[in-house]
Amino acid sequence: MSIRHGLLALLDRGPRYGYQLRTEFESRTGATWPLNVGQVYTTLARLERDSLVVPAGEDDSGHALYAITDKGRTELREWFARPVDRKSPPRDELAIKLAMAVGSPEVDIRAVIQAQRLHTIRAMQDYTRLKAQAIETGPTTRDEVAWLLVLEQLIFSAEAEARWLDHCEARLVRLAESIGQADDDAPKRQADSTDSATHRPARR
Amino acid sequence: MQKDQPVLRLQELTRVHGSGATEVHALRGIDLDVFPGELVAVMGPSGSGKSTLLTIAGGLDTPTSGKVLVEGTDITTASRKQMAALRRRSIGYVFQDYNLIPALTAAENVALPRELDGTSARKARREALAALEEMGLGQLADRFPDEMSGGQQQRVAIARALVGDRRLVLADEPTGALDSETGESVLGLLRARCDAGAAGVLVTHEPRFAAWADRVVFLRDGSVTDTTLRSQAETLLQGGVAAQ
Ligand SMILES: Nc1ncnc2c1ncn2[C@@H]1O[C@H](COP(=O)(O)OP(=O)(O)OP(=O)(O)O)[C@@H](O)[C@H]1O
Ligand SMILES: [Mg+2]
Numbered sequence: 501m502s503i504r505h506g507l508l509a510l511l512d513r514g515p516r517y518g519y520q521l522r523t524e525f526e527s528r529t530g531a532t533w534p535l536n537v538g539q540v541y542t543t544l545a546r547l548e549r550d551s552l553v554v555p556a557g558e559d560d561s562g563h564a565l566y567a568i569t570d571k572g573r574t575e576l577r578e579w580f581a582r583p584v585d586r587k588s589p590p591r592d593e594l595a596i597k598l599a600m601a602v603g604s605p606e607v608d609i610r611a612v613i614q615a616q617r618l619h620t621i622r623a624m625q626d627y628t629r630l631k632a633q634a635i636e637t638g639p640t641t642r643d644e645v646a647w648l649l650v651l652e653q654l655i656f657s658a659e660a661e662a663r664w665l666d667h668c669e670a671r672l673v674r675l676a677e678s679i680g681q682a683d684d685d686a687p688k689r690q691a692d693s694t695d696s697a698t699h700r701p702a703r704r
Numbered sequence: 705m706q707k708d709q710p711v712l713r714l715q716e717l718t719r720v721h722g723s724g725a726t727e728v729h730a731l732r733g734i735d736l737d738v739f740p741g742e743l744v745a746v747m748g749p750s751g752s753g754k755s756t757l758l759t760i761a762g763g764l765d766t767p768t769s770g771k772v773l774v775e776g777t778d779i780t781t782a783s784r785k786q787m788a789a790l791r792r793r794s795i796g797y798v799f800q801d802y803n804l805i806p807a808l809t810a811a812e813n814v815a816l817p818r819e820l821d822g823t824s825a826r827k828a829r830r831e832a833l834a835a836l837e838e839m840g841l842g843q844l845a846d847r848f849p850d851e852m853s854g855g856q857q858q859r860v861a862i863a864r865a866l867v868g869d870r871r872l873v874l875a876d877e878p879t880g881a882l883d884s885e886t887g888e889s890v891l892g893l894l895r896a897r898c899d900a901g902a903a904g905v906l907v908t909h910e911p912r913f914a915a916w917a918d919r920v921v922f923l924r925d926g927s928v929t930d931t932t933l934r935s936q937a938e939t940l941l942q943g944g945v946a947a948q
Contacts (some may be wrong), residue, residue, distance in 0.1 A: 614922075614929065614930060617922075617930075618922075618930050618932055620911075621747075621911055621914065621915065621920050621932050622920075622932040622933070624911055624912065624914075624915035625915045625916075625917065625918075625920065625932065627915070628912075628915040628916055632892070632895065632916075635892075655912060655915065656912070658911070659910075659911045659912045659915075662911035663911065666749075670749070
């Protein structure tokens with residue numbers, strides 16, 4: 501999650517102070533990515549170090565303002581233009597858990613899958629309810645539209661997870677016998693498969 | 705909500721297809737209550753018994769054992785006549801394969817159950833046009849099924865199930881032929897119908913559509929393996945879901 505670029509995008513609309521950036525960031529993303537003020541100031545300090553923002557005096561209430569620089573604007577444009585990198589996907593705890601479960605015969609992997617699916621679908625029900633509320637009030641402001649998009653992102657990625665779990669379950673049922681036999685009397689193979697499971701294949 | 709009498713109550717429902725070597729236990733002891741205002745989604749792998757459950761709930765198939773109560777009436781022991789009336793009046797059914805009558809236009813298909821139920825032809829048509837309008841099909845009212853796309857036919861079938869004041873709406877994969885946005889709006893309508901007091905059962909493979917339900921029931925080999933209840937949405941986002 502790029503807080504850096506998020507802040508640059510907000511500053512592109514005019515000078516702002518730290519607490520204000522935090523508030524706007526959260527209302528834009530519906531508080532899905534809560535920031536603490538500390539994170540905001542550390543990020544601002546780094547942006548300033550890299551000459552992407554500069555201090556811009558104080559407002560009437562004495563808040564220290566920051567403004568985006570030309571270099572900052574260029575960086576922001578590039579960020580919007582550049583696809584989000586998929587080469588090093590964020591480490592996914594669930595993928596790691598299932599990979600480990602495959603290598604551990606004493607773990608009931610179907611139970612792991614079933615419990616996760618239940619949890620994931622329940623979360624989707626909750627997001628969907630929030631989404632229904634958002635649609636009902638008719639999103640009009642930019643913040644409201646942004647919130648709806650963020651909610652839908654959560655729904656779609658949870659859905660991808662639920663589908664993947666269905667797929668894993670069906671796949672494992674089909675493979676169950678061969679995996680069991682191969683692993684029981686082949687400790688070396690098992691070591692190999694654990695190894696490859698931790699090094700997730702990079703997608704390109 | 706729970707204080708009301710359930711619109712649909714399934715009790716120890718079993719269904720065995722065939723006998724002897726070819727025997728299939730499609731349902732093995734299902735208990736399910738659906739209350740007014742509630743939308744229940746049924747999920748599960750292909751062959752797990754979802755359509756069987758729905759056709760029995762709609763009185764289109766009879767269970768091997770167990771009871772099916774629709775608004776308190778046991779439909780497994782109801783007379784043919786009672787059953788037919790119930791099906792026309794109280795139960796809206798969306799079939800997995802639409803089941804439109806090819807010789808009737810979209811509007812006539814939708815109006816048919818109302819007319820059979822004694823509504824005047826003019827009123828039935830007016831209701832049908834309104835229901836089609838709701839599905840975004842106002843323009844296609846006078847087309848025949850074979851002059852419409854799969855998704856359009858599916859929406860006609862949904863309009864037919866929702867027209868009139870159905871207390872129980874049963875839908876088998878109603879979004880199968882719809883794109884993501886259209887499927888969503890159809891789900892929104894089903895949800896609204898339930899919020900207005902109907903009871904709904906939705907069979908779907910799509911987690912995203914199941915998520916509109918108050919409860920999701922997971923079927924596997926004819927049994928319920930899990931049920932989700934909705935939790936408090938507001939607590940979910942506290943602390944940030946995606947903060948890690
Ligand atoms: N008329 C029938 N005669 C024999 N077996 C049947 C009959 N109808 C259904 N079955 C069997 O009963 C089981 C449940 O079928 P059902 O149609 O309810 O599955 P489903 O969950 O709706 O699947 P899908 O997701 O593929 O629509 C399956 O094994 C099916 O083959
Ligand atoms: Mg089916």
